[in-house]
Amino acid sequence: MASYGLLDLLSLNIPQLCRWAGCFCLLLLLSQAYKLYLKRKELINQLRQFPGPKTHWLYGNAHEFRQDGKDLDLVAGYAEKYTYAYPMWLGNFFASLIICHPDYAKTILSRQDPKDDFAYYFITPWIGKGLLVLSGQKWFQHRRLLTPGFHYDVLKPYVRLMSDCTKVMLDKWDRLVSDQKPVELFHHVSLMTLDTIMKCAFSYQSNCQHNSENAYIKAVYELSYLVDHRFRCFPYHNDLIFYFSPHGFRFRRALKVAHQHTDEVIKRRKESLKHDKELEKIKQKRHLDFLDILLCARDEHGQGLSDEDLRAEVDTFMFEGHDTTASGISWILYCMAKYPEHQKKCREEIHEVMGDRDTVEWEDLGKLTYTTYCIKESLRLYPPVPGVARKLSQPITFCDGRSLPKGAIVLLSIYCMNRSSSIWKNPEVFDPLRFSPENSSERHSHAFLPFSAGSRNCIGQNFAMNEMKVAAALTLKRFQLTPDPANEPLKVPQLVLRSVNGVHLYLKKVE
Ligand code: HEM
Known part of the structure; x- marks a missing residue:
């Protein structure tokens, strides 16, 4: 067999070398195109049994999502037509099955499939x-080690912290109402929930509602924004492009600040827990926070979490615990x-339960029935x-016999299920009494899944x-809320459900 060494190559002339390089690139391109062709064929085969909306030859369905506040209604509209599930194509080579029926949801959530890597890839750093x-x-x-951190004994003292943080926010609003202009709430509420989770997660007094210049707070904000931005900006899906972009630089800088802060907090707490290694002893001195639970958690071999695992859990609570709420x-x-x-009915109930108090007590929570509905x-x-x-780790067969192979991506659309007329009568109507015990008893166990x-x-x-x-009780006790018709929120899924233009409301002090 002929083989070419460096000398042989050097002996070739330039046009010959160019021809070789050209052939090589062409072969590479053809093999990539063939791989994509096979991938597309496999996806089409996987999803053959599921009819769905028409696709564009190049974009699939991607071009229909414009981040203009109508995206979610679009997918909910498709769910009305394809009641159980339908495919959604982002381009030609990525497709997932959107699930929008409780029977299908039950099948998928009773299994142990891993999360889809793509969904959390950008946030994992x-x-x-x-x-x-x-x-x-x-x-x-x-999960076993962390579950005790959410026992009601641990959650009980947090109610006071939540009240305190909400009051700081409401005091700020008190000063703003005198302007008689609508207030954009989302920003204030995010700072308040960040304040709350920091107090509950590691007893950290950040003062972030007044001082959002705090380096850690800025880093958390920056990271939430940049993760979301990367998700929506397709070129940034490529690691290399993102790494060398200005956003990638900002991301690494914020990451360093956030991780240094978490490491420092863990280190300090470890020092202070040197003498009190048992939760019972700590509890006698002060209320427990998540960090105590994490640091004292031991598996059946007496093994605690590693430093890396500790940091991951603290940062996970930080992220999951403030944006969602x-x-x-x-x-x-x-x-x-x-x-x-409904606002009026809630306010009446809140007054009845709380009287003149301006702090919510643990015992109040169970009595706020209508507010909870x-x-x-x-x-x-x-x-x-x-x-x-x-991402399916095993093939799946749904209740109607249709199936998907291992490796397929499914997206359970909580939004679509919540707006489906096959599950809810008049789904667009705000009717809290749907959640009364009588009205809930007949409902499918997997129809309402805000927490999965x-x-x-x-x-x-x-x-x-x-x-x-x-937050609802204390706000309604102090303020009367009215919408701003000139600035209706445009809902958009960006990591969590937000509004493109914020949430603007008029606030008036309750007499
Ligand atoms: C209204 C607020 C919240 C909503 C609607 C919500 C919703 C959800 C949903 C739907 C999941 C499942 C995610 C998936 O399967 O990919 C989830 C998981 C999770 N949530 Fe929440 N969440 C909220 C607040 C919180 C808070 C306050 C914390 C922590 C303090 C938290 C911590 C977590 C964690 C750690 C997981 C992963 C659990 C696991 O996989 O074992 N969430 N949440």
């Missing part, structure tokens, strides 16, 4: 391999403004996490519900 992205045995071990609280306040008759109805119409994605379901459900759901109740 920040939150590391924490509970949200882990899978398999390690996820199981972490900020979304939930902003949308419930918007719903209250939009539906004044309203929060659930707001989570239905405006779910903070609009969907969850999985099954083994990978939201570990922080009680924390989140408590925080939403505290």
Whole structure:
């Protein structure tokens, strides 16, 4: 067989070399194109049994998403037509099955498929391999170690912290109402939920609601923004392009600040816990926070979490624990403004339960029945996490016999299910009484999933519900809310459900 050495190559003339290089590039291109062709063929085969909306020859369905506040209604509209599930193409070589029926949701959530890598890929450099992205045995071990952190004994003292943080926000609003201009709430609420999670996660007094110039707060904000920006900007999906871009530079700079801060907090707490290694002893001195639980957690071999695992979990709580609740609280306040008759009923209930007090007590939470129905109805119409994605580790067969092979990506659309007329009567109507025990009893177990379901459900759901109740109760007690018709929010899924133009409301002091 002939083989060419360097000397042989040098003996070739330039045009010959160019021809060789050209042939090589062409072969490379052809092999890449063939791989893509096979990938597309495989995807078409996978999704053959699922009819769906028409696709553009180049963009698939990607061009239909314009981030103009109508994207979610578009997917919900498709869900009306394709009641169980339908394929969605982003370009020609990436497609996932959108699930929009509780029977399908039940099948997918009763399995142990890992999260889709793509969905969390951009956030992993920040939150590391924490509970949200882990899978398999390690996820199981972490979940078991962290579950005690959400026991009601631990959550109880947080209610006062939540009240304190909400009051700081309301005091700020007190000063703003004198302007008689609408207030953009989302920004204020995000700072408040960040303040709350920092107090609850590691007893850190950041003062961030007054001083958003704090380096760590700025880094957390910057990271949330940049992760989202990268997700929406297709060229940035490439690691190399992102790395060398100005956004990539900003991302690394913020990452360094955030990680240094988390490491420092963990180090300091480790020092202070040197003498008190048992939770019971710490509890006698002060209330426990997540960091105590994380540092004292031991598996059956007496092994604690590694430093890297600790940081990942703290950063995961930081991320999951503030953006989601900020979304939930902003949308419930918007719903209250939009539906004044329900706002009035909630305010009456809040007055009855709290009397003259301006701090919510743990015991109040269970008595705010109508307010809780309203929060659930707001989570239905405006779910903070609009969907969850999985990559199938095994083939799946759904209740109607249709199937998908291993490796397929499915996206359970919580938003579509919540707006489906096959599940909810008059789905667009805000009707909190849907959640009364009588009206809920007949509902499918997987029809309402704001916190997902099954083994990978939201570990922080009680924390989140408590925080939403505290924020709604204290706000309605102090302010009357009315919408700003000139600035209706345009909902858009950006990591969590946000509004492109913010959430603007008029606030008036309650007499
Ligand atoms: C309204 C607020 C919240 C909503 C709607 C929400 C919703 C969800 C959903 C839908 C999931 C499943 C994600 C998936 O399968 O990919 C999830 C997981 C998770 N949530 Fe939440 N969440 C909220 C607040 C919180 C809070 C306050 C915390 C922590 C303090 C938290 C911590 C987590 C964690 C760690 C996971 C991953 C659990 C696991 O995979 O084992 N969440 N959340």
